[in-house]
Each structure stands twice: as C-alpha cells, then as structure tokens.
Amino acid sequence: MTAAAVDIATPSGKHAGNENFPVGSALIRADLRPHVHAFYRFARMGDDIADNPALEPEDKVRRLTLMQDVLLDPSREDIPEGAALRRSLAATHVSPQHSCDLLTAFKMDATKQRYADWGELMTYCRYSASPVGRYLLDLHGEDPAGWFASDALCNALQVINHLQDVQVDFLEMDRIYAPLDHLSANGAEIGHLRGKLSSPGLRKTLDSLLDETDKLMVDARRLPGVLKDFRLRAESATIVRLADRMIAALRGRDPLAERVKPGKRDFLLSGLEGVGWAVLVGLRGKKPREARS
Template sequence: MRRPAQLAERERVAGGLNAAFDRCGEVCKEYAKTFYLATQLMTPERRRAIWAIYVWCRRTDELVDGPNASHMSALALDRWESRLDDIFAGRPYDMLDAALSHTVATFPVDIQASTTNTMKSQEYSQYAPCVQPFRDMIEGMRLDLTKSRYRSFDELYLYCYYVAGTVGLMTVPVMGISPDSRANTETVYKGALALGLANQLTNILRDVGEDARRGRIYLPMDELEMAGLSEDDIFDGRVTDRWRCFMRDQITRARAFFRQAEEGASELNQESRWPVWASLLLYRQILDEIEANDYNNFTKRAYVPKAKKIVALPKAYYRSLMLPSSVRHCSSLTSS
C-alpha cells in the first residue's frame, strides 16, 4: 500500500511543479517577449529553469520598481531575503518559489572567489555559496531605495553587478559548459557577468529619459561633468553635441562588455549557445537603435524592430555552431 501512496505523492508534487514552471513561462512571455523568444531555443529543462530565475529576479525588482514601490522599505527586503533562505532550504512559500527551489537544487551555482572578488570588495571563502548572487541582487534593490546618483563608473559598475551581473552568474549552471571547452570555469562566469553588465548598461542608456522623470540618473556624474553636462541637461532632455559625444563614449563601453561576453558564450554547451548568442546580438542592437535615434534617449525609446530580430536569429545560430574559442585555437595550432 505504501508504494502507490508514495507514487501518488510524487505525481502530485510533479504536477504542482509543472504548473509552477508553466506560470513562470507565462510571466516571462508577458513581460520579456524578446527574452522569452530566446528561451524557446533551449531544451525544456533548461528553459523552465531560466523562466524560474527570471520570475524571481522580476519579483525582486518589482519590490522597489513596481506599482507598490513607494511603500517598500528596507525591512520588506529583509523579509524577502529571509524568504530566499527558505527557497534554498527547500521550503518554498508559493508555487513560483517552488519553481526556483527546484531549479537551484538541480543547477547549483558554484563560483570561485577570484571571480566574485573582481565584482565587489566583499571577501568570500574559496567558493561563494550558491545563494550569493541572489543575495547580491537584493543588495542592489537596497541601493535603489537610498541612491539615485552615481559619482563614478566604479559606483555604477557595482550597482550593475548587483542588479544584472548576478543574473549571468545565476544562469551559467543552467546553460552548462561545453565538454569541448578548455577554458576554466572562472572564464565562463566572467563572460556571463560581462553579458549581464552589458545588458544593464544598455538598459540604462535606453532609459535615460524615463529614469530622469523618476528623478534618477544612472550615469557616472564625474564623466557627465567632464563632458560639460549637468543634471539640468538630463532633466531638460537636451540633445546637444556634448550629449552626443558623451553617449558615444558610453555606448563604446557597453559594446566592450558585449565583446567580453562573447568569450564566455562560445564556451557554453552547444544546446545553450544559440539562445545566449540570440540574446547577446538582439540586445546589442539596442545600442545601434540609440545611435539611429540621434542619441535622443530622452523622448524616444530605442527598440529592435521585429524584422531585425528575425534576421539576428540565423546569425546567432551560426555563431552557436562554432567550437569553443580555446578549442578553435588549439585546432588551428595542430593543423598548422
């Protein structure tokens, strides 16, 4: 009698998990259409895991950037972090938490200290606990509660790591590293970090006007001053030659992070490379659209037209077929 009862319980749990992952997919499809498109190129197990991570990140972001953000407090973030501990301990509060709890148990994050120490000054043991990138994202939300200006790029970099670089670290275990890769794990994690940073910098450059209307400036204040610009130029939405020059420099920096991200993307599992390359190429095109808008990111929102998205997919697929960079290098040496 026990075995049928145990089987029924396993089926009940599996059914609940399936419903939880399906709901994560629905949320992803509704709020991140381009990202959702990229996840369709993944295997079902990896796709569902990425959805679960996305939904947790979105819910975390909405604590300080959603409709109830004005009522949010540091205490609420403390409670959210405590709930995160429960997720990692296998005690999910709701179905969406359950999806993430299953994901982090199936794909645990394992980050070398030398990787994380390049992101922030906090000291880690030999391996950072798998929960650390999730905790760091919550720390980024705490920054948003108290900080609306960034004096230098070093400060902005730390913020970008907290709110987006962490996402790259969360997803590497899901994507997996190619068995043909001879790169070390740190290289792959750094590439994933770079992609998260590049995406966030792109978001910042796309949303300058929107952020300004909320009283926020996510740009290095010292670099604005060096360019002969002030906060009033941002709030007034002045597209001047000085602004264009400043924006060109910011876009160049973002593209450099995308180039660094390419190194990590080429080392991933074959079945994960296509969606990652698709995401990279599609997001990088937002920078092209900012340029096409004559750097007017105050009143025009840069977006990638559907036709360009369609064209990018076969390009991404071609890049995904290439061997990991380290293997290509070794192959070229062998054949020469």
C-alpha cells in the same frame, strides 16, 4: 509550521515578453526553461518592489529582505516566488548566491539614486546583471571560467538598458545611472534629462558611455566560444548580436526623442546570426572571428 502567505508583490505588469533580450527562450533546453522562469519570476518581483514609487525605501528593503529569508529558509512558504525558486535551486544544485546578489542590487535601487563614476556603476552591475549570466551558466553545468565573458555581456546589457531608459528613470524615480563624472566632463546637466531632445552635452555623454559599453562587448563576444551547451551557446550569440544592434541604434537615435528598442527584425536577424555563430563554433572547435556590428 510554515508562515502564512504574505503579499509583498507590487506587480508592474511586465513579463518576459516585455524584455529587450530573450528570457528563457526556445533556445534554452526545454527541461531547464521552468527553472529559468522561476528565477525570472523571483527577479521580477524584486525589481517591481524596488521600482515602486509608492513605497518608502525602508519598506522596499524590508520586503526584499523578506524575499531572501524565504529563499534561504526551507521551512518558509509565505512568499511563493521565493519558495518556488528555493526548490528549483535545490533540484538543479545551483547556489542561491546569484539570487541573493540580485536582491542586493534591488536594495541599492531602493536607496541609491546617483553614481559617481563608471567604476561605481560597474559595482552596481556586478549585483544587478552579472548574477543572471552566472546563474544560467551554473544551471547548464558550464565552467565557471566562463563567468568573465558572461559578466561582460550582462553588464553591457544593463548599461544599454540604462541608456534606453535614461529619461524615464530620472522622471519617474529620480534615478540617474549615467555616471556624474561623465555628465560633468561632457558639459551635461541633470536638467537636460527633462528635454524632448538630448542636448549636445548629453549626446556626448551617451556616446562616451556607449564607448565604454563597446569595451565590455570585446570580452562579451568571447562567451559563445567557451560554452559547451549548443542551445546556450546559440542563446548567448543571439544576445551578443542584439546588444551590438542596440549599441548601434543608440548611437544613431535619441532616447529622449523616442523609445529605442529592438524590433521583430532585430530579433529575427540576431537569432539567425546567433544560431549560425553557434554552429560555426561547434564545427571549428573554437570561436569564429568576432562578429561585427
């Protein structure tokens, strides 16, 4: 007997169209898009739970654990998003581990507000970001050897998102992803995140983290060249170009003074460049020279 439906959702109103980077876009094969959307809905539910300020950490962890229970138990139907993803994973022969890893990250969000250094932040990204790329590669039947470049891209995207929301995360959830050692080394204080403009120390901190992100992008740019599926290759190349644009934007603009996000022009140009890059990779049988920002 299956358990009765349990409502643990805390909807934020966000959906795939609100994301900075494409989620199950038209570049993804049409037959795989429903599976990507099932994965996204599951992740969206977990993220909304973790970010809900009205819930206590223990309640967040309990709800996230329940999501995993339903995901892994074929007899459970009480959380539709978990049951739907379980069926999707069974149909596509993709491991549930990537989804479970995301839940680990959401539990970290529920209980952890500070990161001591870059290594600690990358450990978080290993669970919050890397599983998304690994899931997509597995869904397309790609070689797991591509995980390395995919991890680099996904982790870079995660840091970019953290820097975009550096003030919002602090003011709304008392959560600071900028490593404390970077803040201290650059003469920045946590209180600087309340300002209308970045202090000199906070600006230096943001730039130092963008430098670290640029290092991730060196490996990330290898991803299109190792993918067999043309559409996934084009999608990844598009996201690489968007990431490059966002890094440049965050260097030139202040995320405390304005919301720094990609516009329609950024999406259009990155899409055109991404498809062109994917075509070149296919024609040459190897990746072209790394695109520059």
